[in-house]
Amino acid sequence: MKKYIPPLAFLLIFETVAVTLWLTKDNLFYLLNFSYIGISIALGVTLFIREYPHARRVTQLLVGCYMLFYLGLICQENMQIEGFWYYLFTGVFEAATIHYAVAKIFGPLLFGRGWCGYACWTAMVLDFLPYKQPKQPRKRWGWIRYVTFVLSLVFISALFLAHVGDLERIMFWAFLIGNGLYYAIGIALAFYCQDNRAFCKYICPVTVFLKPMSYFSLLRITCDSSKCVSCGKCKRVCPMDVDITDNSRTRANGTECILCLECVKACPRKAL
Ligand code: SF4
Ligand code: SF4
């Protein structure tokens, strides 16, 4: 039973968040929302322990579809970075601000970029593309993420400064158009770079939050050097070009790790 402690721990963490927000905000939605996400993650981790090969994808589809179709399209909540700025500017600690605080700003101190591996609805689609392992060396295009980050902030600031009316409706359209653009650029870039995760590596503005916070992540993969035979398989299968054999926090592309566990599955010596 000891091996099931990690999924139980995840469930407990999410239930704590669910109950705390439910009681403090007096809103049943938070209980249902975070319980659903916690159960989806616990299920994925349990399936991984039971060696089901598509365990991560199960969680990614359960959480990603819920966020995109239910929260985004049906509830019309803009959970993109523009939605975060919007709610932040209005001073409302709801929806996107809570989502960002839990998944992308403070959560990564605990679970790194687990969001990127198990929940993001953009990557959920990109991970269906054929280049699961990058076929080209990494490019030096990481600066683009800062441009998209600033553009998202400028866009929302301009809406407020111009006193544009019916902002809720504009935010919904921004969600639809923004997602459409993300998918179009992400898919085109994946084929151009022969790398499913090229969008994550170079364009995604959310990484401006995710990367520095995940540097301090409590949950991280380490390598037992006494077992490692330097076969290089872990690096070949890694979608994010992480040098996972180096245990230091400054390891190459360390803040890119999405905890997908492909390296763990590939290691012939169970060193990871
Ligand atoms: S880097 Fe951005 S697009 Fe990629 S998985 Fe993370 S949040 Fe999603
Ligand atoms: S280092 Fe391992 S867990 Fe992290 S992204 Fe690469 S393959 Fe996935």
Ligand code: SF4
């Ligand atoms: S796959 Fe395992 S044995 Fe091979 S280099 Fe990576 S950690 Fe070492």
